[in-house]
Amino acid sequence: MENVFKFADELGPLKVIHVYEPSIDLKGILVIDNVATGPSIGGVRLAPDVSTKECFRLARAMTLKNAAAELPHGGGKAVLFGDPKMPKPDKERLIRAFACALREAEQYIFAPDMGTDEESMAWVKDEIGRVVGLPRELGGIPLDEIGATGWGISHVVDVALRFCDFELAGARIVVQGFGAVGYHATRFLTEKGAVLVGAADSQGTIHHPGGLNVETLSTLKQQGKSVVDYLEGERLDREAIIDIPCDIWIPAARPDVIREDNVQRLKTKLVIEGANIPATLEAEKYLHAHGILCIPDFIANAGGVICAAMEYQGANETLAFQAIEEKLRRNTEAVLKEAKNQQKLPREAAVDLASRRVRKTMGLRRWSLF
Numbered sequence: 001m002e003n004v005f006k007f008a009d010e011l012g013p014l015k016v017i018h019v020y021e022p023s024i025d026l027k028g029i030l031v032i033d034n035v036a037t038g039p040s041i042g043g044v045r046l047a048p049d050v051s052t053k054e055c056f057r058l059a060r061a062m063t064l065k066n067a068a069a070e071l072p073h074g075g076g077k078a079v080l081f082g083d084p085k086m087p088k089p090d091k092e093r094l095i096r097a098f099a100c101a102l103r104e105a106e107q108y109i110f111a112p113d114m115g116t117d118e119e120s121m122a123w124v125k126d127e128i129g130r131v132v133g134l135p136r137e138l139g140g141i142p143l144d145e146i147g148a149t150g151w152g153i154s155h156v157v158d159v160a161l162r163f164c165d166f167e168l169a170g171a172r173i174v175v176q177g178f179g180a181v182g183y184h185a186t187r188f189l190t191e192k193g194a195v196l197v198g199a200a201d202s203q204g205t206i207h208h209p210g211g212l213n214v215e216t217l218s219t220l221k222q223q224g225k226s227v228v229d230y231l232e233g234e235r236l237d238r239e240a241i242i243d244i245p246c247d248i249w250i251p252a253a254r255p256d257v258i259r260e261d262n263v264q265r266l267k268t269k270l271v272i273e274g275a276n277i278p279a280t281l282e283a284e285k286y287l288h289a290h291g292i293l294c295i296p297d298f299i300a301n302a303g304g305v306i307c308a309a310m311e312y313q314g315a316n317e318t319l320a321f322q323a324i325e326e327k328l329r330r331n332t333e334a335v336l337k338e339a340k341n342q343q344k345l346p347r348e349a350a351v352d353l354a355s356r357r358v359r360k361t362m363g364l365r366r367w368s369l370f
Contacts, residue, residue: 004016007053007056010368011033011034011060011063011355011358011369012032012033012034012059012060012063012075012369013031013032013033013034013056013059013060014032014033014034014035014107014369014370015030015031015032015105015107016029016030016031016032016052016056017029017030017031017032017102017105018052019098019101019102021097021101024090024093024094024097025082025094026080026094026097026098026101027080027081027082028078028079028080028081028098028101029050029051029052029055029078029079030055030076030077030078030102030105030108031052031055031056031058031059031076031077031078032059032074032076032105032107032108033056033059033060033062033063033074033075033076033077034063034074034075034358034362034369034370035073035074035076035107035369035370036074036358036361036362036364036365036368036369036370037066037067037071037072037073037074037358037361038071038072038073038074039073039074039106039107039108039109040059040062040063040066040073040074040075040076040107040108040109041062041066041071041073041074041075041076041109041111041132041305041308041309041312042058042059042062042075042076042077042078042108042109042111042113042305043077043078043111043112043113043114043116043133044078044079044080044095044098044110044111044112044113044115044116044120044124045058045077045078045079045080045113045114045115045116046079046080046082046084046091046094046095046113046114046115046116047079047080047081047082047084047114047115047254048081048082048083050079050080050081051079054079054255055077055078055079056077057255057277058077058079058255058276058277059075059076059077060075061075061077061276061277061297061298062074062075062076062077062298062305063075063354063358064298064350064351064354064355064358065297065298065299065301065302065305065354066305066309067354067355067357067358067361068298068299068302068331068350068353068354068357069302069305069306069309069327069328069331070327070357071305071306071309072309073109073305073309074107076107076108076109077113078098078102078108078110080094080095080098080115082094082115084114084115084116091120092123095116095120095123095124096123096124096126096127099123099124099127099128099131100127100128102128103127103128106130107370108130109130109131109132109312110124110128110130110131110132110133111131111132111133111304111305111308112133112143112144114179114253114254117144118133118134118135118140118142118143118144118145119135121133121134121135121140122134122135122138125138132308132309132311132312133308133311134311140311141307141308141310141311141315141316141317141320143180143304143307143308144180146307146317146321147180147183147184147185147187147188148303148304148306148307148320148321148324149180149181149184149185149274149301149303149304150180150181150182150183150184150185150186150187150188150274150303151184151188151303151321151324151325152300152301152302152303152304152306152324152325152328153181153185153188153189153250153272153274153300153301153303154185154188154189154192155324155325155328155329155332156272156295156299156300156328156329156332157189157248157270157272158329159328159329159332159333159336160270160272160293160295160332160336161270162333162336163293163336163340164269164270164293165269166247166269168189168192168193168194169192169193169194170193170194170195171193171194171195171247171248172194172195172197172209172245172246172247172248173186173189173190173194173195173196173197173198173246173247173248173249173250174196174197174198174199174241174244174246174248174249174250174268175196175198175199175200175250175252175274176200176241176242176249176250176251176252176253176257176278177200177201177251177252177253177254177274177275178199178200178201178217178221178227178252179201179221179252179253181252181274181275181301181304182199182250182252182253182274183214183217183218183221185250185252185272185274186199186214186250187214187215187218189248190214194248195211196211196212196214196217197209197210197211197212197244197246198212198241198244198246199212199217199227199241200227200238200240200241200253201221201226201227201228201238202226202238203226203227203228203238204226204227204228204235204236204237204238205227205228205235205236205237205238205239205240205241205244206227206228206230206233206234206235206236207233207234207236207240207244208230208232208233208234210232212230212232212233216230217230239262242257242258242262242265242266243265243267244267245267245268246267246268247268247269247270248268248269248270248271248272249266249268249270249271249272250271250272250273250274251271251273251274251275251278251279252274252275252278253275253278254275254278255275255276255277255278256277256278256279256280257275257278257279258271258278258279258280258283259279259280259282259283260280260282260283260286263279263282263283263286263287264286266287266292268292269292269293270292270293270294270295271287271292271293271294271295272295272300273294273295273296273297273300273301274297274300274301275297275301276297276298276301277297278297279294281347284296284345284346284347285345288345288346293336293346294346294347295332295335295336295346296335296346296347296350298350298354299328299331299332299335299346299350300328300332302324302327302328302331303324303328306320306323306324306327306328307320307321307324310323331350331353334353335349335350335353336349338352338353
């Protein structure tokens with residue numbers, strides 16, 4: 001079999017599309033993994049170091065995430081090569097061109113991800129119309145503004161604590177990646193009595209055992225500053241976020257930040273994967289072997305895509321939040337009960353749950369993947 005099919009297995013991917021337009025240095029990739037349950041939803045990620053492999057892994061995570069959440073959508077993902085901090089006119093030109101190039105890829109619905117936002121999705125809507133995560137002014141439910149993913153994470157934590165030996169009140173939280181997901185997750189959790197003691201972004205880490213003010217950190221980020229500009233606490237390099245002792249550690253940035261070569265540095269009791277594929281399988285096996293509960297990404301961070309799917313169906317913010325709470329609490333409990341009863345990794349239990357749902361739908365189709 002040719003190397004182009006090196007990612008292929010029984011679930012997909014259905015299509016891998018590479019997009020290139022040299023006049024504006026447009027280089028992008030779309031992976032439509034599996035659309036047996038409906039058109040795929042997955043964010044557009046803008047970063048200088050993305051790859052086809054990363055795009056495929058993210059698309060597969062979306063297949064499993066959407067299936068676990070019982071949404072009428074399959075999994076897909078798009079990545080664009082570039083600096084997310086590029087001048088706005090250049091970014092707009094790039095995203096508009098990418099949308100136009102994928103106009104005929106009707107099995108994929110655009111959504112925001114790292115490096116893109118509601119405004120980016122407004123550009124996509126203007127070009128091709130097939131998009132979710134729009135600004136409120138265009139009838140969307142602004143995922144980042146309301147904190148849909150963070151809202152879901154707060155409920156996942158609540159259920160996961162039933163399988164841990166500590167309470168949320170007074171629990172120390174560390175978040176790696178203080179963007180929209182990291183901010184809202186810590187906002188909801190600290191409102192319930194948890195304490196944020198460490199936060200990191202691309203510029204570095206801030207650590208304060210006495211507690212960091214979530215809103216002050218958010219204001220700094222809105223001003224274009226870094227968490228290390230916080231006036232109190234110890235300033236460290238960004239990799240040091242792994243070493244801060246805590247009860248709940250939330251990766252909310254890039255893939256593979258926890259690997260075999262650094263997982264032993266984690267000093268925590270519970271890991272909630274706010275980002276997509278933030279830990280390698282080997283790292284998750286290490287956590288499991290050492291009694292650290294790890295809730296996999298496509299269970300923990302599904303709030304965003306549930307909200308996006310609800311928007312696509314014309315629902316409002318209130319209904320979206322209700323659906324996020326209900327689905328994530330139910331799925332987290334189901335996964336952790338199976339993991340405990342079957343003595344398996346939470347990820348294995350989660351993959352089994354989602355795969356069963358995908359395969360059942362595939363069995364009802366003439367062609368299994370679409």
